[in-house]
Amino acid sequence: MTLLVEEVTKSYPDPAGGPPTRILDVPRYQLAKAEQAVLLGASGGGKTTLLNVIAGLTTPDSGRVEIGGVNLTALPEASRDRFRAQRIGYVFQTFHLLSAFTALENVLLGMSFTGRTADRHAAAALLERVGLSHRSGNRPSQLSVGERQRVAVARALASEPMLMLADEPTANVDVAHRDAVLDLIRETCSERGVALLLVTHDREAAARFDRVEELGTINRVVSGAVGVGRKAEGGAPAAV
Ligand SMILES: Nc1ncnc2c1ncn2[C@@H]1O[C@H](COP(=O)(O)OP(=O)(O)OP(=O)(O)O)[C@@H](O)[C@H]1O
Numbered sequence: 001m002t003l004l005v006e007e008v009t010k011s012y013p014d015p016a017g018g019p020p021t022r023i024l025d026v027p028r029y030q031l032a033k034a035e036q037a038v039l040l041g042a043s044g045g046g047k048t049t050l051l052n053v054i055a056g057l058t059t060p061d062s063g064r065v066e067i068g069g070v071n072l073t074a075l076p077e078a079s080r081d082r083f084r085a086q087r088i089g090y091v092f093q094t095f096h097l098l099s100a101f102t103a104l105e106n107v108l109l110g111m112s113f114t115g116r117t118a119d120r121h122a123a124a125a126l127l128e129r130v131g132l133s134h135r136s137g138n139r140p141s142q143l144s145v146g147e148r149q150r151v152a153v154a155r156a157l158a159s160e161p162m163l164m165l166a167d168e169p170t171a172n173v174d175v176a177h178r179d180a181v182l183d184l185i186r187e188t189c190s191e192r193g194v195a196l197l198l199v200t201h202d203r204e205a206a207a208r209f210d211r212v213e214e215l216g217t218i219n220r221v222v223s224g225a226v227g228v229g230r231k232a233e234g235g236a237p238a239a240v
Contacts, residue, residue: 086161
């Protein structure tokens, strides 16, 4: 099994000082090796929180996340960061590409975080795979949104992960690009035997996958707006 989420709960403190708001209460969720699945949920329902808990970026209040048999939740922070860099690819909703670096350098950075030697040929091959060889020297500001998204996919694959997490990867592109980027993510993951968990509010995007579940069927907490799909742009400084 590639992913096991067991008895995970997560609440956020109330900035106004009230009781914390429970966002997640997931008894069990699992993904087999190379399996591809979608979780569908309304805006604010906790999709990003769940992916961040799975990636070890957010610590759950209770429960555990196992990836490839390793209990990620029990690892000290530095080991968790290393594990994430080596085993998990994450396509963020707002990409998080580094704006001062070219497309090729962003992919190379994805490699170097794993502790392996950054390999320009392998990075160039990944950019070629996502159809961006001709843009490898462009910085993110010199790329279209769809192109940035494809760089983000190439970077996520650069670490040769066992699990790929994709957060609303189609939120910022038109329908034609939506289908293209979904196909790209699905195909590149299946070529490499990488398990894929994609979260979205977009039912048409979800319909391209065989395994689709509503977040509400695995999460005992029901929250989020119905029919609203985009979160405000955010992300790390100097990242686009
Ligand atoms: N750090 C935080 N502190 C407090 N509340 C938070 C924090 N992060 C998220 N939330 C709240 O938790 C809820 C779930 O947020 P989350 O980003 O996981 O939802 P989502 O399903 O990914 O939404 P969207 O589809 O709009 O991206 C939201 O109501 C949000 O306001």
